[in-house]
């Protein structure tokens with residue numbers, strides 16, 4: 385409904401992203417925004433780029449669309465530009481990425497890399513699909529990194545009220561370049577005739593009254609408390625050799641395992657101890673699996689988080705010690721000794 389599009393434009397302007405409400409499509413969660421974008425951009429068999437470890441829901445959608453998913457190697461902060469240059473030469477219908485609090489690694493791209501990505505996109509004629517799912521989840525009060533869409537009107541920008549407000553609302557949006565909007569509107573109409581107008585009016589009113597900002601003032605300190613509780617346990621109980629970085633924004637920790645430790649083993653051992661973590665295998669777009677597990681800290685109170693992370697640390701220690709025992713009991717010609 386126009387009232388909600390106007391409010392979303394205002395909300396984006398608060399975050400320094402200037403858009404015309406006409407270029408905003410309200411969707412049933414940002415998942416539908418991504419579905420619409422991929423349906424529009426890619427036909428079966430065509431190449432579509434994603435970060436090497438990426439959001440599992442994007443892999444599902446692109447697989448369902450029959451796209452040839454091409455993983456882009458990443459370093460500590462994000463896509464490797466040299467690799468991207470080489471991959472871009474083969475052409476692609478789009479590159480889906482999360483520049484801020486990347487899911488699953490939590491990495492945030494610095495501004496120079498964002499600008500370089502936009503230059504690459506223009507040069508290689510591959511559109512960027514920016515998933516800004518973690519908008520507003522700035523846990524340090526450092527301010528938001530500039531969105532790709534704020535730097536270029538050619539970017540398709542996905543937004544959502546799921547993480548910063550409530551996932552059950554199922555309201556998100558897609559900001560698209562003007563030329564694509566009529567076809568996206570047609571597709572959206574064909575899919576579901578429109579996202580619940582009732583919910584759209586409710587959210588528009590909620591935003592108009594300034595309640596989102598008030599909600600964040602209440603929820604961010606709680607998320608910070610939960611993050612700090614998780615970090616405290618990790619600092620004291622996680623075995624040596626597992627790396628993690630401080631989540632300045634977003635709602636997740638990524639534990640990077642030594643390459644010889646399988647994320648699936650940690651998942652299984654933790655599950656036996658009553659804790660569910662996401663193994664990096666679910667986020668792998670190609671054959672190369674980034675061995676790590678993801679923990680989210682949004683949904684559980686501090687005490688349960690502390691207990692869960694203690695059990696996860698114990699499970700990780702158990703898997704790693706089993707592994708080193710089995711290696712040392714191998715005949716020396718197998719262990720390379």
Ligand SMILES: Cc1ncc(COP(=O)(O)O)c(C=O)c1O
Nearest residue numbers: 413414415439487517544546556
């Ligand atoms: C990175 C990312 N993008 C998009 C989504 C989809 O969110 P929604 O459809 O609730 O807006 C999720 C959900 O978990 C996500 O983690």
